[in-house]
Amino acid sequence: MAKGKGPKGKKITLKTAKNSIRISFDGGRRLDLSKMGITTFPKCILKLADVDELDLSRNMLKKIPNSIEKFQKLRWLDLHSNQLEDLPKTVGTLQNLFYLNICNNKLTSKNLPEELNLLKNLRFLNLGLNCLDSIPPTLGALKELKELGLFDNLLTVIPNSVKRLPKLQKLNADRNPLPELVKKEEYVDPIKRIESLYLVQEKDLCCSCLKACQEERGKLKKFKNTVPCPSKKLSFPLLLTPNSTAVDNQEQWRLKDEHL
Template identity: 80%
Template sequence: MAKGKAKGPKGTKITLKIAKNSIRISFDGGRRLDLSKMGITTFPNCILKLADVDELDLSRNMLKKIPSSIQKFQKLRWLDLHSNQLEELPEEIGTLQNLFYLNICDNKLTTKSLPEELNLLKNLRILNLGLNCLDSIPTSLGALNELKELGLFDNALTTIPNSVKKLPKLKKLNAKRNPFTDSTEQEEYADSIKRIDKLYLVQEKDLCSSCLRTCQYERDKLNKLKDMTSSPSRKLSFPLLLTPNSSAKDNQEWRLKDKHP
């Protein structure tokens, strides 16, 4: 005979002391509260006493809900909630006017659970909505005129609104692996990353499983390409390059272009 309803996993209890010890200084001098990979199942209310931080990382936990009290983090510029179990976002998220980075990738968000107030984040530069359950994108996101990077990959999208595709500062749009109905749109997003301006180095242990698989795949492709183009049995010789004043000095530019760091 059943004794009662099965309880979900008991999450880690975050105390104010733990939270204070989890504050880091970011590369630009901001204060970052890093509570990622802590096994948290419920938003820790104690961190509301640290609402003056610039960055908040709650990624790779088991959160299902973000409370309306998130609005207390008015200084927040960077919010990472990826790889949780979020089913909704509070409309109060639209009050975070300083936010320029928002990552809510790899959750359980649907189109209906996206608050319309997202379009109030006028300073947002990077928005990642990938790996969710979105079947459409609100046209109101076309109001994010400062947006430069948008992740929509691995959803259930059949189209993307023109108001979003034509955002004036958008440089990178990743909408891979969506069931687009228009064949032209499928081709357009088959290779949807337009341009990458910056390279960020991270350790493998800090990547979510999806990102790690992608990086490993790209690394394997690069290694295969190197194997195909290299010829170890043949040693290249450039005797004229040993003489700085030789005619070869004028022909070294191509070596610099092809040299990889």
């Protein structure tokens, strides 16, 4: 039987684990062993490796064994709020995984396996509240990733390969010693740029400034050549809008009122 213990010294047995299986909202089988005071990964649950979701959050686990690779059907793995200092490389074999939460642990960059980049179907990854001072640029291989949590770490830079993930919708990097983030360059209508231009003679400009002005002028010319001419206003003489007659007679009505 497993060595893990729950509250009041209760052991996590195979029977206890089986009784902890729930049906998730989409019909999958979820093994929920959260908040049970487990200090050692219960080996007995390897006999339940056909579950779709595994929740070991809010325990006191310090290590996840390599045998986690036996959970090949796993789509959801929640390990947040433990005392994990590293992850096994075999986590990269869980190819069906789309949710991985390892927030609020003691993970360091040195012990964060690069094999995470093998999780090609991963949509959600939470690495917040750890001790990470860097993240591997190889996470840029997670092309399906939609949400990434990096908050409350020691990060000073986020690799461009990660920031530019094609499907990334949410990146939370709050409370890191990052330099001020440069906002994405907003599109500015070239016509509006005219307001910030000043007329000077070419002789008063250095070579670099002259080149920049020439480039701006080229962009404006190109823009003007691509702007379509305004089309003539369409006229419908036989079609009156509800208020058209009122507008035409408005002055006559006003005069009549003044004489009353």
